[in-house]
Amino acid sequence: MNVKDTVSIGLSAAIVAVEGEHPSVLVVAHEGSLDALPFGPFDPVDHRTLESGLRKWVGEQTKFDLGYTEQLYTFGDKGRHLSAGSGGRVVSVGYLALTRQMREAPGWRGWYHYFPWEDWRDAKPAMIDSVILPALKKFVKDAPDSETAELRRERVNVCFGEGWDEERVLERYELLYEAGLVEEFYRDSGHNKNENKNQGNKKGASLGTPMLFDHRRILATAIARLRGKLKYRPVVFELMAPAFTLLELQRAVEALAGLRLHKQNFRRLVAEQGLVEGTGKFSTPARGRPAELFRFRRGVLRERPAPGLRLGGRRARSG
Amino acid sequence: MNVKDTVSIGLSAAIVAVEGEHPSVLVVAHEGSLDALPFGPFDPVDHRTLESGLRKWVGEQTKFDLGYTEQLYTFGDKGRHLSAGSGGRVVSVGYLALTRQMREAPGWRGWYHYFPWEDWRDAKPAMIDSVILPALKKFVKDAPDSETAELRRERVNVCFGEGWDEERVLERYELLYEAGLVEEFYRDSGHNKNENKNQGNKKGASLGTPMLFDHRRILATAIARLRGKLKYRPVVFELMAPAFTLLELQRAVEALAGLRLHKQNFRRLVAEQGLVEGTGKFSTPARGRPAELFRFRRGVLRERPAPGLRLGGRRARSG
DNA sequence: CACATATATACTCGAAATGAGTATTAATGG
DNA sequence: CCATTAATACTCATTTCGAGTATATATGTG
Numbered sequence: 299m300n301v302k303d304t305v306s307i308g309l310s311a312a313i314v315a316v317e318g319e320h321p322s323v324l325v326v327a328h329e330g331s332l333d334a335l336p337f338g339p340f341d342p343v344d345h346r347t348l349e350s351g352l353r354k355w356v357g358e359q360t361k362f363d364l365g366y367t368e369q370l371y372t373f374g375d376k377g378r379h380l381s382a383g384s385g386g387r388v389v390s391v392g393y394l395a396l397t398r399q400m401r402e403a404p405g406w407r408g409w410y411h412y413f414p415w416e417d418w419r420d421a422k423p424a425m426i427d428s429v430i431l432p433a434l435k436k437f438v439k440d441a442p443d444s445e446t447a448e449l450r451r452e453r454v455n456v457c458f459g460e461g462w463d464e465e466r467v468l469e470r471y472e473l474l475y476e477a478g479l480v481e482e483f484y485r486d487s488g489h490n491k492n493e494n495k496n497q498g499n500k501k502g503a504s505l506g507t508p509m510l511f512d513h514r515r516i517l518a519t520a521i522a523r524l525r526g527k528l529k530y531r532p533v534v535f536e537l538m539a540p541a542f543t544l545l546e547l548q549r550a551v552e553a554l555a556g557l558r559l560h561k562q563n564f565r566r567l568v569a570e571q572g573l574v575e576g577t578g579k580f581s582t583p584a585r586g587r588p589a590e591l592f593r594f595r596r597g598v599l600r601e602r603p604a605p606g607l608r609l610g611g612r613r614a615r616s617g
Numbered sequence: 618m619n620v621k622d623t624v625s626i627g628l629s630a631a632i633v634a635v636e637g638e639h640p641s642v643l644v645v646a647h648e649g650s651l652d653a654l655p656f657g658p659f660d661p662v663d664h665r666t667l668e669s670g671l672r673k674w675v676g677e678q679t680k681f682d683l684g685y686t687e688q689l690y691t692f693g694d695k696g697r698h699l700s701a702g703s704g705g706r707v708v709s710v711g712y713l714a715l716t717r718q719m720r721e722a723p724g725w726r727g728w729y730h731y732f733p734w735e736d737w738r739d740a741k742p743a744m745i746d747s748v749i750l751p752a753l754k755k756f757v758k759d760a761p762d763s764e765t766a767e768l769r770r771e772r773v774n775v776c777f778g779e780g781w782d783e784e785r786v787l788e789r790y791e792l793l794y795e796a797g798l799v800e801e802f803y804r805d806s807g808h809n810k811n812e813n814k815n816q817g818n819k820k821g822a823s824l825g826t827p828m829l830f831d832h833r834r835i836l837a838t839a840i841a842r843l844r845g846k847l848k849y850r851p852v853v854f855e856l857m858a859p860a861f862t863l864l865e866l867q868r869a870v871e872a873l874a875g876l877r878l879h880k881q882n883f884r885r886l887v888a889e890q891g892l893v894e895g896t897g898k899f900s901t902p903a904r905g906r907p908a909e910l911f912r913f914r915r916g917v918l919r920e921r922p923a924p925g926l927r928l929g930g931r932r933a934r935s936g
Numbered sequence: 937c938a939c940a941t942a943t944a945t946a947c948t949c950g951a952a953a954t955g956a957g958t959a960t961t962a963a964t965g966g
Numbered sequence: 967c968c969a970t971t972a973a974t975a976c977t978c979a980t981t982t983c984g985a986g987t988a989t990a991t992a993t994g995t996g
Contacts, residue, residue, distance in 0.1 A: 342706035389662035586971035905943035
């Protein structure tokens with residue numbers, strides 16, 4: 299068997315935590331100073347399942363125990379993984395993992411560094427109108443034929459047009475990739491950045507912080523999945539301390555969704571869903587009225603078919 | 618490199634079509650006469666992406682054009698997939714694929730053969746009360762400790778208790794598997810069926826038709842995913858002929874969801890969403906008033922963020 | 937032809953969920 | 967006492983949903 303015919307399997311994990319208003323992902327330092335997700339090869343001899351292989355590698359590299367984990371997607375695109383010329387084909391399986399222990403591990407980095415266009419909490423990110431849309435317009439115009447142009451136009455509209463859908467993180471990243479707006483595109487294709495006409499950014503700087511291999515794509519998948527899951531599964535609580543105020547809970551959800559929510563309605567929702575129960579204790583804030591501390595009510599899982607926080611209320615800051 | 622160290626990648630597909638009221642999946646005959654999903658190797662040299670590899674061999678083997686495809690899950694469990702003595706490890710990537718051409722290919726089989734408890738269109742399947750729930754009650758009672766019992770009770774309630782959630786196909790299958798109610802459990806564990814006390818079915822017959830390896834699990838994943846997707850993505854149309862009546866569309870959705878829908882509301886929904894447009898032509902039924910033929914409006918994709926058929930209306934037959 | 941049958945299509949109506957407020961209360965620091 | 971910060975209570979119009987009733991248009995039968 300030729301080395302070039304072999305397939306090896308890479309396992310990568312997007313390990314997510316939220317500290318206050320900042321959703322973060324654990325990254326490891328790497329060659330070329332590129333951020334990378336903790337990853338390693340799957341060893342068919344040592345590892346009984348894909349997930350146990352992942353846990354082993356992550357444990358060795360980060361000293362972290364993974365709690366909740368979920369398989370995301372398996373990527374096998376030619377040319378998307380290799381930068382060094384080692385030859386064999388790599389198929390990579392991505393995982394999402396949630397944890398609340400953030401400790402003082404040095405590797406945590408806010409995920410909006412990698413996806414600055416995904417944070418709409420304060421306002422629509424200016425870069426969308428100033429950089430992204432003009433460049434994508436060019437991408438549509440430069441399509442080889444009118445059919446491709448129409449397809450591209452539709453994608454641009456779905457991804458960045460009217461009605462922001464916070465779940466389409468992956469679709470947006472893929473579109474930006476294909477349009478040559480993220481660094482990884484040039485690395486993967488071997489083209490020089492300045493050759494590309496679609497380049498919307500004059501200075502040659504790409505959008506967001508790039509990552510090693512296809513790790514940014516995996517992270518995009520993780521964020522998309524997590525944002526979707528929030529709505530019908532009480533996953534936020536995996537990221538919260540055992541006791542929290544309702545505002546802290548709301549801030550965490552907002553951080554993950556990249557949106558502001560209507561405070562009163564958020565509370566109504568949480569109360570009606572029976573997701574939490576009061577502890578009788580209260581927060582001691584520096585200023586302002588103390589809020590009651592709540593804990594997650596495990597019972598919901600028994601009662602409700604789909605307990606989650608269907609967001610919806612996209613609103614300007616009101617509290 | 619030792620042969621035993623190599624990993625090969627298998628691609629399996631749940632290829633789904635709907636004929637009238639019957640949702641079907643393409644299965645291939647196999648050793649031991651067990652039904653199996655079509656399975657093909659991923660070729661790292663020929664195939665640019667996993668999905669293109671899938672399309673290629675499905676096209677070669679079945680002469681079918683896949684429309685919509687979606688990756689489901691990647692399994693790598695040791696011993697769970699025996700690659701006929703060749704020794705190497707197989708990691709299998711499962712896909713859901715939709716097609717409308719059913720032709721006279723012999724391999725189509727209704728998916729409720731494999732999951733008879735999932736079809737609630739006529740009524741709640743009697744086997745749930747007569748066989749499943751008693752057996753699961755026993756499964757709860759036989760738990761090694763009270764904590765496990767409580768967990769099992771919760772799962773039973775979520776899966777088969779009040780409020781049927783048609784999307785939990787995989788959860789239900791996994792529960793039945795663990796409770797020893799499906800054939801695959803005995804095959805995988807090597808236990809004799811009659812040893813098991815949890816066996817709720819006196820005759821020793823298991824629930825539903827078993828499949829090769831973990832293919833029934835993959836199919837359960839496919840059905841669950843498809844049922845979920847129906848609600849926010851216009852995937853049904855991938856399964857419909859180019860022109861169809863609204864009742865045909867409704868029947869197809871009902872077949873997939875395993876539920877009856879309220880006819881008038883279904884029409885209202887379809888109309889409001891702008892999912893279809895009339896063709897001006899009419900059906901010519903044997904009896905009854907002819908219905909207008911509709912076609913899918915591709916434009917929705919441009920206009921709506923999440924066009925789908927959020928079902929909801931679980932109702933007795935009314936038309 | 938009248939009529940049973942099967943289906944399509946239109947319209948109604950109350951209940952619940954949603955989105956966006958206003959108003960009031962409880963704490964703190966100066 | 968008052969400005970600030972946040973919690974909490976309550977209101978209200980709009981939309982969506984579930985479940986009907988009513989009527990229209992075809993066929994084939996006695």
